[in-house]
Amino acid sequence: MLVPFVLLVACFAAWGTAANMTDTLVSTFTSVFDDMSTVQATLVQSAYYGAYFLLALPAAFVNQRFNYKVGVLLGLGLAASGGFLFLPAAQAQTFGFFLAAIFALAAGLSILETSANPYVMSMGPESNATRRLNFAQAFNPVGTNTGVLLAALLIAPNLSPLTQDERDTLPPAERDALLTTELDAVMTPYVGLAVVLVLIWVGIAVTKVPGLKVGASHEVDTRGSSSRVKRLLTNTHYSFGVVAQFFNVAAQTCIWTFTITYARDQIGASPTAANWWLQASLIVFLVARFAMVALMGRFDSRVLMLVMTCLGVVGCLVAVAAPGMVGLVAVVALSACLSLLFPTIYGIALEGLGHDTKFGAAGLVMAIVGGATVPLLQGQLVDSVGSAFSYIVPAGCFVVIVGYAIYTLRAPRPIHETG
Numbered sequence: 001m002l003v004p005f006v007l008l009v010a011c012f013a014a015w016g017t018a019a020n021m022t023d024t025l026v027s028t029f030t031s032v033f034d035d036m037s038t039v040q041a042t043l044v045q046s047a048y049y050g051a052y053f054l055l056a057l058p059a060a061f062v063n064q065r066f067n068y069k070v071g072v073l074l075g076l077g078l079a080a081s082g083g084f085l086f087l088p089a090a091q092a093q094t095f096g097f098f099l100a101a102i103f104a105l106a107a108g109l110s111i112l113e114t115s116a117n118p119y120v121m122s123m124g125p126e127s128n129a130t131r132r133l134n135f136a137q138a139f140n141p142v143g144t145n146t147g148v149l150l151a152a153l154l155i156a157p158n159l160s161p162l163t164q165d166e167r168d169t170l171p172p173a174e175r176d177a178l179l180t181t182e183l184d185a186v187m188t189p190y191v192g193l194a195v196v197l198v199l200i201w202v203g204i205a206v207t208k209v210p211g212l213k214v215g216a217s218h219e220v221d222t223r224g225s226s227s228r229v230k231r232l233l234t235n236t237h238y239s240f241g242v243v244a245q246f247f248n249v250a251a252q253t254c255i256w257t258f259t260i261t262y263a264r265d266q267i268g269a270s271p272t273a274a275n276w277w278l279q280a281s282l283i284v285f286l287v288a289r290f291a292m293v294a295l296m297g298r299f300d301s302r303v304l305m306l307v308m309t310c311l312g313v314v315g316c317l318v319a320v321a322a323p324g325m326v327g328l329v330a331v332v333a334l335s336a337c338l339s340l341l342f343p344t345i346y347g348i349a350l351e352g353l354g355h356d357t358k359f360g361a362a363g364l365v366m367a368i369v370g371g372a373t374v375p376l377l378q379g380q381l382v383d384s385v386g387s388a389f390s391y392i393v394p395a396g397c398f399v400v401i402v403g404y405a406i407y408t409l410r411a412p413r414p415i416h417e418t419g
Contacts, residue, residue, distance in 0.1 A: 005123060007204050009139045011072065011116050014197055015109045016143025017150070018079070020282060021189055022048050022102060023256045024151040024275060026379075027264075031159055031271070032182045033095055034167075038261070042379040045253055047099045049372030051106035052113075052365060059114035060362030068122075069204065071115030076201040079108025083194025090187035093179055098186075105190070108197075110365060117346060118361045131301075134293045137343040141286035148282050150189040152275035158185035159271055228356055236407075237414050238360055241349025242367045244404035248341045250370035251312070251397035254378045255334050256281065258387055262331055265387045266323045281332040288339035301344050306405035309398050312337035316395035323388035331391065341401065352414025370397075 022044060029041040063071045082105025089097040120136045160167070160178055167175060233239055259281055263274035295304060315337060318330035346364050353360045374393060381390035 003207055004204075005120070005136075007200065007207060008072070008116050008120055009136055010200050010203075011076070011112055012136055012140045013143035013146070014193070014200060015079075015113055016140040017147040017193055018083075018105060018109060018143075018190075019048070020144040020147035020256065020278075021151050021155075021193075022106075022147075023253070024148065024155060024260065024278070025098075025102075025186065026257050027260045027271070027274070028151075028155060028159060028182075028186060029095065029098075032179065032186075034164065036095070037379075038382050039376060039379045042257070042375050043099060044102060045257060045375045046372040047103045048106040049249070049253065049368050049370070051103045052110040053369035053372065055107045055110035056114045056362040056365035056368075057359075059111040059365070060359045062111070063115055063118075063358045068115045068119040071111055072119065072204060073201060075108045075110070075112025075115060076197050076204070077108065079105050079112060080194045080197040080201065082106070082108055083190045083197060086187040086190035086194075090180075090183040093183055101190070110368075114362050114365045117343075117365075118350070118357060121347065121350070131293065131296050133343045133347050134289070134296060134301075134340065138286075138289040138293055141282060141289050141339070145279065145282045145286055147189075148275065148279045150192075152272065152279055154189050155185045156272045156275045158182055161271070228359055232353075232356060232360055232363060235353075235414075237351070237411060238349050238353065238363075240404055240407055241345055242363050244401045245342070245345045245349070245364050245367035246370035247374075247397040247400040248338070248345055248370070249368045250374035251394040251401075252338050252342075253371035253375050254394045254397070255331065255338065255391075257375050258378060258382060258390060259331055261382060262319070262387045262391075263328055266328055267325055277328065277332065281335045284332060285335035285339050288336040292340035296340075300409075301340070302348065302405055302408045304340055305344050306402065306409065308337045308340060309401045309405055312398035313395050313402065316391045316398065319391040320389055320395070323386075327388060327391075334394070337398070345401070345404070348408055 025044045026038070026041045029044065030036050030038060033041075059071055059075070062074060082101055082103070085101035085104055086098070089101045116136075117133060121133050123132065159182055162170075162178075167178070170178065256278065259278045260271075260274040263269040263277040264271070269277060292304060292308075312334055315330045315334045319327040319334075321327075322330070346361075349364055350357055350360050374397065378390045378393040381393065
């Protein structure tokens with residue numbers, strides 16, 4: 001299992017890179033395109049996470065019909081195609097083309113994530129599946145840090161510091177040349193990522209990876225889709241987990257998308273310096289993720305989830321009440337609170353689903369649509385009342401996850417279905 005596991009870990013890092021390069025595009029496009037508001041630029045996140053929502057269920061059918069390896073390869077191939085689409089998007093110089101490229105990239109990553117997460121959980125006993133997934137997910141922030149680093153090194157330095165009014169005074173040829181330089185900078189890291197995805201695809205394609213299935217029984221599940229949906233919806237342990245995952249991804253997307261905006265507004269950071277603040281945030285996330293994996297060997301993951309989400313509420317309120325350096329430090333520290341949430345919610349919600357696990361996994365990935373919707377609300381608050389108060393939105397998201405943590409601690413643990 002070692003080689004397949006290492007290749008899957010590379011997938012976790014790859015989609016982390018894509019997600020966090022995309023976080024930086026909101027501030028990038030507001031600078032590059034004429035008269036673009038924060039809300040309009042946040043459509044980048046709607047395209048990205050909307051694709052996750054739309055493709056997760058088809059991915060579950062692929063996994064049900066074939067196996068996880070087929071799902072992983074399909075996802076990698078589609079994601080690579082989306083990355084290569086950034087090349088014609090940069091040449092076309094239209095926001096809509098970039099949205100299409102982002103959607104295609106995220107569609108592939110949705111299939112990849114829907115397949116890879118339960119695949120990792122199936123590579124060993126269910127008793128430590130949540131911790132194993134946390135370990136694999138610990139390499140996701142390696143990718144997220146890489147994504148922000150690429151944005152800081154390849155995109156931010158090529159963005160002009162000129163204001164929109166100053167851009168408008170440039171001669172047309174000079175203005176067009178500036179736009180070309182900036183959009184080529186956006187394109188470069190995405191095409192590079194596409195090349196990496198192709199290499200991972202080749203590695204998995206030529207490696208003997210067993211088509212594992214979740215649960216003790218490997219028999220084909222012949223039960224109807226309608227009864228499966230009913231079972232999942234009436235399973236409070238699972239359905240509340242989907243709601244918690246929706247707000248977890250919403251909080252994560254809100255916090256990271258507007259870290260750059262917060263740094264620029266509250267301490268007057270330059271675009272490059274603001275990107276480094278986001279980089280610091282993701283380093284915190286990376287260190288905290290490995291720390292949480294270690295702590296799970298001694299403490300109940302549900303207790304850790306409760307503690308970190310309560311701290312998340314406090315951190316958001318500090319960002320609202322103390323704008324400036326104190327608030328920005330609080331925003332960066334919020335990444336520690338986020339670090340264990342996705343894999344922990346994912347693993348806990350899937351407990352005991354048995355034959356329904358593949359479709360349950362799809363529902364949890366579909367919950368990523370929280371990143372497509374809630375940031376629009378925060379973007380509206382940024383435009384209307386400022387970036388500091390806008391952090392009341394992720395505070396509300398953390399409150400919902402606090403509720404789920406309390407519920408999981410008070411409710412009995414689900415019994416694993418074996419057949």
